[in-house]
Amino acid sequence: MNRLTVEEMAARFLACEDVHILIHQAPDGDCIGAGYSLQAVLRQLGKRAQVLCCDPIPPRFGFLLPEGEEETFEPQTVIAVDVADEKLFGRLADTYGGRVDLCVDHHISNKGYAKALLLESDASAACEVLYKVYRAMGVTFTEPIVKCLYTGMATDTGCFKFSNASASTHRAVADLMDLCPDIRYDLINRAMFDVKSPGRLRAEMAMLSHMEYHLDGRLTLIWATIDVMHENDVDEKDMEGLANLPLAPEGVEVGVTMREREPGVFKVSMRAAGDVDVSAICQTFGGGGHVKAAGCLLEGTQDDLRDRVIAAVRSAL
Amino acid sequence: MNRLTVEEMAARFLACEDVHILIHQAPDGDCIGAGYSLQAVLRQLGKRAQVLCCDPIPPRFGFLLPEGEEETFEPQTVIAVDVADEKLFGRLADTYGGRVDLCVDHHISNKGYAKALLLESDASAACEVLYKVYRAMGVTFTEPIVKCLYTGMATDTGCFKFSNASASTHRAVADLMDLCPDIRYDLINRAMFDVKSPGRLRAEMAMLSHMEYHLDGRLTLIWATIDVMHENDVDEKDMEGLANLPLAPEGVEVGVTMREREPGVFKVSMRAAGDVDVSAICQTFGGGGHVKAAGCLLEGTQDDLRDRVIAAVRSAL
Numbered sequence: 161m162n163r164l165t166v167e168e169m170a171a172r173f174l175a176c177e178d179v180h181i182l183i184h185q186a187p188d189g190d191c192i193g194a195g196y197s198l199q200a201v202l203r204q205l206g207k208r209a210q211v212l213c214c215d216p217i218p219p220r221f222g223f224l225l226p227e228g229e230e231e232t233f234e235p236q237t238v239i240a241v242d243v244a245d246e247k248l249f250g251r252l253a254d255t256y257g258g259r260v261d262l263c264v265d266h267h268i269s270n271k272g273y274a275k276a277l278l279l280e281s282d283a284s285a286a287c288e289v290l291y292k293v294y295r296a297m298g299v300t301f302t303e304p305i306v307k308c309l310y311t312g313m314a315t316d317t318g319c320f321k322f323s324n325a326s327a328s329t330h331r332a333v334a335d336l337m338d339l340c341p342d343i344r345y346d347l348i349n350r351a352m353f354d355v356k357s358p359g360r361l362r363a364e365m366a367m368l369s370h371m372e373y374h375l376d377g378r379l380t381l382i383w384a385t386i387d388v389m390h391e392n393d394v395d396e397k398d399m400e401g402l403a404n405l406p407l408a409p410e411g412v413e414v415g416v417t418m419r420e421r422e423p424g425v426f427k428v429s430m431r432a433a434g435d436v437d438v439s440a441i442c443q444t445f446g447g448g449g450h451v452k453a454a455g456c457l458l459e460g461t462q463d464d465l466r467d468r469v470i471a472a473v474r475s476a477l
Numbered sequence: 478m479n480r481l482t483v484e485e486m487a488a489r490f491l492a493c494e495d496v497h498i499l500i501h502q503a504p505d506g507d508c509i510g511a512g513y514s515l516q517a518v519l520r521q522l523g524k525r526a527q528v529l530c531c532d533p534i535p536p537r538f539g540f541l542l543p544e545g546e547e548e549t550f551e552p553q554t555v556i557a558v559d560v561a562d563e564k565l566f567g568r569l570a571d572t573y574g575g576r577v578d579l580c581v582d583h584h585i586s587n588k589g590y591a592k593a594l595l596l597e598s599d600a601s602a603a604c605e606v607l608y609k610v611y612r613a614m615g616v617t618f619t620e621p622i623v624k625c626l627y628t629g630m631a632t633d634t635g636c637f638k639f640s641n642a643s644a645s646t647h648r649a650v651a652d653l654m655d656l657c658p659d660i661r662y663d664l665i666n667r668a669m670f671d672v673k674s675p676g677r678l679r680a681e682m683a684m685l686s687h688m689e690y691h692l693d694g695r696l697t698l699i700w701a702t703i704d705v706m707h708e709n710d711v712d713e714k715d716m717e718g719l720a721n722l723p724l725a726p727e728g729v730e731v732g733v734t735m736r737e738r739e740p741g742v743f744k745v746s747m748r749a750a751g752d753v754d755v756s757a758i759c760q761t762f763g764g765g766g767h768v769k770a771a772g773c774l775l776e777g778t779q780d781d782l783r784d785r786v787i788a789a790v791r792s793a794l
Contacts, residue, residue, distance in 0.1 A: 320637045321670060323663035327654035330647040337644035346640035350750055353638060356725045365682050408673045433667055
């Protein structure tokens with residue numbers, strides 16, 4: 161694996177042809193913004209390019225997708241953006257495992273699976289890294305490209321709330337706003353952070369009213385069980401961005417959200433309010449992520465999983 | 478009233494002596510950040526300066542206040558920051574009404590009561606305007622000053638979520654972060670936006686579960702009555718920043734929060750999610766504010782006030 165600079169990656173992007181762009185499973189604002197901005201950039205240069213994801217793009221990110229048909233072609237170049245590990249390609253790993261030419265990422269946990277990697281682990285988002293690459297390429301920053309990049313940085317920083325929102329992030333956003341002053345960034349933020357379906361509001365209230373306080377209130381735990389989702393008439397796609405909910409109470413250091421994917425199988429999302437490294441905790445369960453936002457998958461009964469999570473967080477505090 | 482440029486206001490600040498700095502009643506992050514940053518800047522220059530407010534500074538802003546005794550002296554210069562109208566001095570209006578020499582503000586509704594005014598109505602916050610003035614003054618940006626300015630901009634933009642968070646705002650924040658990279662901006666944001674007391678969480682759930690939907694869901698209304706606060710064991714200071722709560726549901730254009738100050742007297746906060754000018758609506762009730770965030774004071778029964786608010790919003794939609 162070859163580590164590239166921003167300028168070297170820009171040169172590779174300018175030289176590539178017939179590109180498949182891979183993003184990670186359970187796609188979020190950053191990988192969607194990264195993937196579709198790159199698709200737009202490459203198409204602007206007259207290249208064939210197509211984003212591929214093993215999961216559907218959630219409807220609320222629909223505004224980032226271009227109109228028109230998807231293209232079908234054999235790739236000459238495979239690029240992964242915002243993907244730390246090939247296993248996050250999901251079922252596409254069978255086709256693309258070991259075949260990734262270029263990767264742009266900001267996850268310090270990147271496995272180095274690509275032939276060439278641009279990794280900036282200080283960047284708030286893959287979109288922040290790509291912004292620099294596009295500048296080095298001399299791209300024309302159209303509204304679709306700027307919307308993608310802004311959405312990636314806004315969503316990965318909790319609307320510039322978290323510690324990963326750096327001077328460089330704010331300066332990139334300022335540049336993008338100057339390039340496209342007519343985009344309604346406030347409406348993007350409203351759609352990403354504020355709007356909730358009536359069912360989601362009901363489900364949040366149900367979960368908050370049963371929020372568990374452990375370890376003297378330093379750990380909070382909420383359960384998004386299949387029952388809760390069923391009772392409030394919400395499905396998986398209504399439950400995105402739930403993970404910060406348990407950080408609301410004063411004094412919490414680790415907030416954990418347990419989302420039941422299928423009976424007894426929970427997607428665990430951990431968020432840190434203080435200086436605990438939740439990525440390290442999730443790694444002990446075979447997961448990973450960022451220092452302040454990480455996840456893993458656990459199987460078991462609620463009582464069993466509660467005990468295991470409490471024990472792991474207790475050791476880390 | 479004389480309109481000043483940034484450079485002219487900088488010259489006035491450099492020349493003034495023995496300064497009383499006035500901020501508005503029910504002080505928020507922006508006027509507190511503006512007032513205490515200016516106090517720090519003037520003291521840095523060896524001048525006597527003291528912030529004055531008719532209401533106590535809420536405890537969660539305590540980190541912006543300097544240690545040590547307040548100074549008592551007769552002012553030679555009176556400066557108001559982030560105050561659109563002298564009546565917002567509260568009981569201090571008796572002493573300072575007609576006596577304000579300099580005013581720095583970002584409210585388009587500023588009454589022009591000061592002898593000289595720097596008004597930038599495009600600025601997100603008074604703190605954004607003051608940042609430019611301090612640069613023009615050649616101030617040393619110490620951590621206390623930067624914390625104040627950041628907090629003002631973050632709180633007045635909903636953590637950079639609203640339409641007033643401009644390229645200029647993000648660039649000012651980037652500059653401040655470069656000047657003081659060691660400040661934990663994420664912890665400021667957590668304290669300002671995420672942390673809630675157990676009582677506040679309970680009260681929010683109670684209010685959300687009784688949220689009213691009017692005008693086909695384009696208007697939502699929540700009531701923070703004295704009863705709700707009493708039942709959940711919270712007081713006025715636990716209820717800050719409540720006003721965005723009714724904007725959560727999909728499709729809402731105006732969200733209204735009715736806070737009962739005393740029996741039958743309600744502080745009305747209106748927030749716009751779409752393009753409705755809530756400042757204009759509040760002005761019909763004798764209030765004011767910004768296009769997307771405004772307020773007024775109303776007296777009456779809940780039934781009466783509900784009817785009046787619905788009628789006013791219906792006309793505006």
